[in-house]
Amino acid sequence: MANHDEDSVKLALLAHDLRTPLAAMRLTAELIGTGPLNGTQKDQLSILIRSIDALTQMTGELVTAAEPGSQAETRPSRIADVVSEIADLFQVAAEAKNLTLTLKIDDEAREAVTSSGGTLRRVITTLLDNAVKYTAEGWVTVEVRAAGHKSEDASGQGNPSSILISVADSGPGIEPEEGARLFRPFVRGRHGRETAPGTGLGLWGTAQFVRDMNGRLTLARSETGGSRFNVEIPLGEGDDGLLQAEADQHGTSATSEDASVTGPLSAHVLIVDDNETNCRLLAALLESFGISSEVARSGEQAVGLVQKSDFDAALLDLHMPGMSGVETAEALGSLRPDLPLIAVTAALESVGDTRLRDAGFREILTKPLSPAALFEAMKLASGRKAG
Structure with missing residues (x-):
């Protein structure tokens, strides 16, 4: 158990880095x-x-999973959106x-959500990567559809009890005797061994993830040749409508948020x-916002610059050798209590929002x-000084 915990911490540290x-x-x-x-x-940039x-979401999950008493992800995600986004990522390949x-999503499945979006x-x-990698010519098709229904609601319609996601291809297919052991670790099919490098861990890991979602992963021969992997995910009670409530609470998408970035601003900022x-x-x-800046590569250097120069705000990384971001904030706060301090971090969970507020951020x-978030923070810190 100790070795397992140590390995989890090392993996979380790698994910953090x-x-x-x-x-x-x-x-x-x-x-x-x-x-x-x-x-x-x-x-392409999108x-x-x-x-x-x-990738950032995956690293965040690894860091969180290593924390004592960590809880599984609970924020609902629309299944159709997750699948559609991944399909878009593989279009170029x-x-x-x-x-x-080709992506096909049945209307009945469009609003279904899961609390395991990252998983x-x-x-x-993994399934789409394999399908594209091992299919030499032809097609790959992803389908999302309802599978089974709960009791009828007030409108007389039955809500889906599970969602079936299929990833099919026109590749060489997998022989039945290979399919029976394909979900074991370090096992690869004959065609995979002959055509592309790999570890044999992808499908094994996928099976583990599907099991974590209380779902089923099966392999079938596609009706038109090739392979078809089916993932069936049960929907929990009360899932319907959760995503809309989440969207109402957290606001609009990043695209509309980015549209709010305007300028220029007039300010001089310290980057630490x-x-x-x-x-x-x-x-x-x-x-790009019209803001000039100076750089301090350590907390000690930041203290020296603030003693000599006037800044409208300071952007501080939290994890630095020597003085940490929190220690630097406390030192700067004693020199310039009116200086707006802004934390910039990839690991908020390692410090905590309350600790940062107490330090003066x-x-x-x-x-x-x-x-967009940086622009808004700069606008507030600088009092929206027009350039």
Whole structure:
């Protein structure tokens, strides 16, 4: 048990460390999006950003899972949206192989939600990755449809009791004797061994994830050749309408949020971060708002700059060698109680919102950083000084 716990912590630490390059990648992509792009480039950039967000979500789940007493994810996600987003991510790979990737979603299944959106994402990603990778020509089809119904509601209609997601392809298919052992760890089918590298862990892990959702994963021969993987997910009581309530509570999408970014602002900001890439990206983003900046690569350096120069706000990374972000905030607060302090972190759960507020932080921005959120924080901190 001790070794298992130690391995979980090491994996969580790796996931935590991955957040910094992922945040840098997303911020870079956002900066690219501020320049002139044609329609195809905008679509490709959108796919890139969504892929980064998917990786960031996975790393967050790994960090949370390693925490003592951590709870499983509970925020509801629309199943059709999760599957549609992943299908979009694989369109480029399918087109590169001249494959036709088709998504079919029955109307009856469009509003069904799951509280295991992150787990479902990993399941569908693995199945689609295999389908595209091992299909040389033809097509890949993803279907989402209702399977089974609960008792009729007031309108006389029955709500789905489960959702069936099928990923089918026109590839070589899998022989029955291979299919019987394909969900074991480190086992690969003959065609997979002959055509592409792999570990044999993808389907085994997928089976574990489906089991975690109390679902069923089965393999069948596609009616027109190739393979068909079926994932059936039961829907919990009261799932209907949960997603709409969640959307009402948390506001609009990132696309409409980004549209609120306007400028310029007039301010001079201190960036405190030991990571050079993060500093350069933050400075570039602030510059796009009309904000000038100086960089401190440590808490000690930040204290020295604040003693000599006047700043309208300070952006602080929390995890730095020497003085931590919290210690730096406390030191800066004693020098300049009126200086707005803004935390920029990929690991809020390791410190806690209350601890940051007590240290004097007025705003907390999480990585991957939203340009719209940064703009709003700068607007509040600088008193919306027009440029």
